[in-house]
Structure formats: structure tokens, C-alpha cells
């Protein structure tokens with residue numbers, strides 16, 4: 001998925017992935033990560049996700065990255081947050097209390113940018129990318145996120161022969177293989193949600209499994 005694809009989707013307001021409600025798995029399972037208060041959470045490929053507001057309301061600091069300038073601007077205006085905007089390397093950096101969103105390409109972040117982050121929240125980020133790019137995404141994520149960090153990952157799994165992504169299908173096997181031997185992976189939730197997703201039924205799917213994982217990197 002090249003940058004233009006996502007930039008166009010934001011320009012044309014084709015953002016069916018955006019949820020107005022706070023994600024239920026985030027609310028139900030975040031405490032399982034057992035993070036100290038005031039931890040800094042990395043939210044990759046954040047869109048204008050309201051989940052960021054929930055993390056801030058719990059007292060966390062949030063560092064996020066998003067390619068689309070439209071998404072970042074809408075996040076701040078729609079949530080009535082004032083931003084201080086500065087330049088940081090290849091990024092435009094939007095800051096408000098306890099929140100920094102880097103507007104630019106995830107692949108331009110380095111480990112210094114994420115030095116204090118102790119956890120990752122991934123909803124609709126990994127599944128936004130096709131297989132080859134997903135591998136590059138994970139390699140880069142592992143390089144830039146400090147060791148001992150924890151992840152809450154939410155995936156979708158379906159028959160990719162019936163529908164092309166995004167969102168892309170990710171199996172539990174892929175999660176196990178991708179995060180590697182030095183990670184402890186716990187499946188927290190798994191449910192077929194096809195009946196709640198008419199748009200995917202119309203695209204031919206008869207099953208769509210949503211799964212939430214907690215991942216600890218040792």
C-alpha cells in the first residue's frame with residue numbers, strides 16, 4: 001500500500017475504518033498489559049483514532065504517527081485540542097498536553113524518537129498493510145521500539161481468496177511467527193464478527209474473525 005493510496009483515501013473521505021466509539025478491546029484489555037501510570041504509549045498509523053483520547057484520559061502519554069495531514073488536523077480540530085506545530089526531521093510534529101503526533105511516514109521514525117515508549121497500541125495498523133509491507137513494518141517496529149515493551153494488537157482474519165484488503169487478513173500463526181520466539185503472546189479475545197459487518201458480507205465474506213492479543217517482548 002503506497003502512501004498515495006492512503007493520502008487519497010483521506011482526501012476523498014473514504015475512511016470506513018475510522019470508529020467514532022472508543023475501541024471495546026482497548027477498554028477491556030489494556031490493563032492486562034500492566035503498565036505503570038504515566039507510561040508513554042506508541043500508536044502507529046493512528047489515523048484520527050479516538051482511542052488516543054481514551055489513553056490520554058487514563059493518564060498515559062501518547063506518541064503517534066500518521067501519514068495524512070488531513071487526519072492529523074481533523075484529530076485536533078474535531079476533539080477541540082490546541083496544537084503546537086513544529087518541524088522535526090521529515091515530520092510535522094503536532095503537540096498538545098501529553099500527546100505528540102508525528103505527521104509523516106512511520107518508516108522515517110527511529111529509536112531516538114520512541115526512546116521512552118513502553119507499549120504499543122495497534123488497532124487497524126498492521127492489518128492496513130499487505131504481506132510484504134507488513135514484514136517491513138514489523139522489522140522497523142522492532143528496531144525502533146525499546147526492548148521490554150508490550151503490545152495490544154487487534155487483527156482480522158478471513159479468506160483472502162474471497163476479498164482483497166485492506167484490511168488484510170492476519171492469522172494467529174503469522175502473529176506467532178512475526179513477533180518471534182522471544183515474545184509471549186496471549187490471545188485475549190476472538191470472535192466471528194461477520195454478522196456485525198454488512199460491508200464485508202457484501203464483499204463476499206462469510207466469516208471474519210477479530211482477535212485481540214497481548215504481546216510481551218522479553
Ligand SMILES: C[S@@+](CC[C@H](N)C(=O)[O-])C[C@H]1O[C@@H](n2cnc3c(N)ncnc32)[C@H](O)[C@@H]1O
Nearest residue numbers: 006017045046047049066067105106123124128
Ligand atoms: C486503516 S487506517 C487505521 C487508522 C487507525 N489506526 C484507526 O484505528 O482508526 C491506517 C492508517 O495508516 C496510515 N498510514 C499508512 N501508511 C502509513 C505510513 N507509512 N506512515 C504513517 N501512517 C501511515 C493511513 O493514512 C491510515 O490513516
